[in-house]
Amino acid sequence: MKFHITTFGCQMNVHDSQWLARALEARGWEQADESGAQVYIVNTCSVRDKPEQKVYSELGRFAARAAKDSTVFAAVGGCVAQQVGEGFFKRFPYVRLVFGTDGIATAPDALERIAEGAEDRIALLDFDEIYPERDMATGTCSDLHKNRQAFVNIMQGCDNFCTYCIVPFTRGRQKSRHPDQVLAECRGLVRAGVREITLLGQNVNSFGQDKGGVGVTFAELLRMVAEIPGLDRLRFTTSHPKDIAPEVIEAFGKLSNLCPSLHLPMQAGSDAVLKRMGRKYDRRRYLSIVDGLRQARPDISLTTDLIVGFPGETEEDFEQTLEMVERVGFESSFSFKYSDRPGVAALKFSPKVEPEVATKRLDRLQKLQNDITRKCLKNLVGRPAEVLVEGKSRRQDGLGIFWRGRDASWRVVNFRYDCDDDIVGSMVPVTITEAKNHSLIGERTGEPW
Ligand code: 5AD
Ligand code: SF4
Numbered sequence: 001m002k003f004h005i006t007t008f009g010c011q012m013n014v015h016d017s018q019w020l021a022r023a024l025e026a027r028g029w030e031q032a033d034e035s036g037a038q039v040y041i042v043n044t045c046s047v048r049d050k051p052e053q054k055v056y057s058e059l060g061r062f063a064a065r066a067a068k069d070s071t072v073f074a075a076v077g078g079c080v081a082q083q084v085g086e087g088f089f090k091r092f093p094y095v096r097l098v099f100g101t102d103g104i105a106t107a108p109d110a111l112e113r114i115a116e117g118a119e120d121r122i123a124l125l126d127f128d129e130i131y132p133e134r135d136m137a138t139g140t141c142s143d144l145h146k147n148r149q150a151f152v153n154i155m156q157g158c159d160n161f162c163t164y165c166i167v168p169f170t171r172g173r174q175k176s177r178h179p180d181q182v183l184a185e186c187r188g189l190v191r192a193g194v195r196e197i198t199l200l201g202q203n204v205n206s207f208g209q210d211k212g213g214v215g216v217t218f219a220e221l222l223r224m225v226a227e228i229p230g231l232d233r234l235r236f237t238t239s240h241p242k243d244i245a246p247e248v249i250e251a252f253g254k255l256s257n258l259c260p261s262l263h264l265p266m267q268a269g270s271d272a273v274l275k276r277m278g279r280k281y282d283r284r285r286y287l288s289i290v291d292g293l294r295q296a297r298p299d300i301s302l303t304t305d306l307i308v309g310f311p312g313e314t315e316e317d318f319e320q321t322l323e324m325v326e327r328v329g330f331e332s333s334f335s336f337k338y339s340d341r342p343g344v345a346a347l348k349f350s351p352k353v354e355p356e357v358a359t360k361r362l363d364r365l366q367k368l369q370n371d372i373t374r375k376c377l378k379n380l381v382g383r384p385a386e387v388l389v390e391g392k393s394r395r396q397d398g399l400g401i402f403w404r405g406r407d408a409s410w411r412v413v414n415f416r417y418d419c420d421d422d423i424v425g426s427m428v429p430v431t432i433t434e435a436k437n438h439s440l441i442g443e444r445t446g447e448p449w
Contacts, residue, residue: 001029001115004037006058009045011237012200013078015151016104017043019134020077023108035065038072039111044080046166048339055080059092066094073097075111077104079170083342086123099124101156101171105132127172131156131212136185147390148425150194154182154221155201159210160240162267163278163345164307164338167202174203176212179221186225193425196233196388197225204236205243219247226255232427233388233408235259241266241289242280249289253296260297261409264289265305269324270317273310276349283324290328301376301409302328306335308365309358311349313338318361322368331376331409332438335365370437377411377435385442387413387428403428412439423448 003024007017020041021031034040040062045051055076062074075097076088082100089095096114099107103124110122157172158165186197199222201207207218216224226234234257239248241264251258264286268274271282293300306325308318325333337358340347353361385407393402393414400418405428407413415430417423427449430442 001039002032002037003029003039003041003111004032004034005041005043006034007043008051008054009043009047009078011151011198012153012202013043013045015153015200016078016101017041018151020104020107023135024111027108027112039115040072040074041111042074042076042078044076044078046079046083046170046341048336049341050339052080056091059088059095062094063092073114075099075107077107079166082125082170083166085125089121089123096120097122097124100127102126102128102132105134127157128175129211131175131177131181133177133181136188145189145192145194146424147388148194149196149198149388149390150189151198151200152182152185152189153177153201154199154204154207155210155212158202159206160203161278161345163276163349164310164341166341166344169343171202174206174210176208176210178212178214179208179216179224182221183224183228186231187228190228190230195231195425195427196235197231199225199234199236201236202238203240203243205239205245205248217245217247219245219251222248222251222258223255226251226257231257233257233259235261235410237263239264241286244289246292249292250296252293252300259408259410260299261301261303262293263303263305266324266328267305267307268310268313268317269321270313271320273313273317273321276312276346277307277310278345283320286324287327299409301331301411304328304330304333306333306365307338308335308361309338309353309355311338311346311352313353313361322365325365325368326372329372329376330369331411332373333369335362335369337362374435374437377438377440380411380432380440381435383432384445385411385413385430385432385440387415387430387442389423389426389428389448391424407440413442414439415442415444417444417448 005017007013044055073094073096077099081098088098113119155176157174158168159174161168208216387405389403389405393404396402400416402416404414429446432440433443434441
């Protein structure tokens with residue numbers, strides 16, 4: 001069977017889609033482009049209204065093909081699948097499988113049964129009590145770890161119920177994975193040549209603090225993974241400020257392969273808004289975490305998520321967000337207009353901020369962020385960096401070959417190296433020579449390794 005996966009949303013979805021592709025390839029299925037696929041899989045995101053609407057238009061585009069050929073079908077996974085469930089079968093008759101975040105473990109079997117005609121429609125929407133282990137499906141899909149970077153799930157779900165967020169409803173309660181399983185997967189990946197691992201979870205700092213916990217904290221898990229011989233880079237995401245332990249902050253100064261970057265969603269800079277968001281920290285606490293991180297690792301690069309136009313956000317509240325963004329000096333941020341989601345507490349909060357006001361605030365915030373980003377990147381000119389090569393740069397100047405990779409803090413660095421060998425997955429030492437708006441240019445100073 002030929003399949004195609006389209007992915008929306010977070011890194012957890014990207015990782016889930018990669019796993020699904022490997023699991024299907026292990027069954028002899030083949031990836032194809034959209035027009036050649038018999039099975040069209042959409043892995044969805046419902047964190048805001050926009051990505052949810054995109055899912056419907058994606059599926060709508062598939063209608064013409066499904067009308068011509070009754071053997072082709074679609075499958076919908078991820079958060080919108082969990083939220084809308086069997087409603088997809090009614091709205092799009094060619095959708096034959098819906099699977100939620102826990103259902104993905106059995107999705108390959110379900111797809112096979114449908115493709116063989118053993119079943120017509122399947123819904124995998126139940127939440128499991130414990131973390132649903134998947135077979136690792138390693139050894140196939142040879143391209144997957146070519147760049148020698150991998151994601152490893154350490155937990156599912158979230159218990160925080162921030163008042164704007166649909167995730168606890170679509171991904172269920174927090175379930176930590178057994179640390180032995182996490183370590184076994186990480187060791188296997190490093191043995192297979194992976195040199196950079198990102199540990200993934202909705203709120204990694206509360207790892208182990210649920211029924212699946214066995215007394216191993218996130219700080220301990222980090223140390224154990226960091227000690228795997230041959231692992232050059234370790235990252236993790238996402239962190240909730242209220243749960244970040246002092247030991248995790250200190251780890252940035254102690255674990256040499258823990259990368260000097262942290263994504264720490266702040267969401268808002270006003271205490272009143274943070275309170276109504278149910279974030280359970282205030283400006284002071286956030287700033288003290290930032291101080292601790294910078295003490296542990298002065299060169300740490302901080303990034304964040306921000307929401308503007310949360311119900312009741314005043315101009316003064318918003319200005320406090322601007323002020324915090326400046327004070328912390330985030331190297332970059334993802335910022336969004338608040339979007340009402342079904343079932344969340346903030347749906348009933350008022351007054352709602354006028355869309356035009358929210359748009360203006362978002363613009364102001366993004367302009368400020370762009371200025372700060374430019375300054376941060378400029379400060380790096382003249383500094384050395386180690387680039388893990390991901391591929392050739394999109395832009396080539398015709399004079400030489402340009403490669404693109406990431407430095408230890410996840411910044412994109414382009415550099416010239418006129419070499420015909422494939423250096424994807426190599427580390428290349430460079431000196432930063434120029435800062436672009438969102439990326440860096442470097443000059444190679446040593447041999448790839
Ligand atoms: N509206 C706007 N942004 C949201 N996010 C989560 N829920 C909403 C919502 N209802 C943002 C948060 C989160 C990121 C993944 O998406 O900033 O950190
Ligand atoms: Fe959503 Fe808050 Fe959980 Fe993050 S911590 S997934 S924002 S509920």
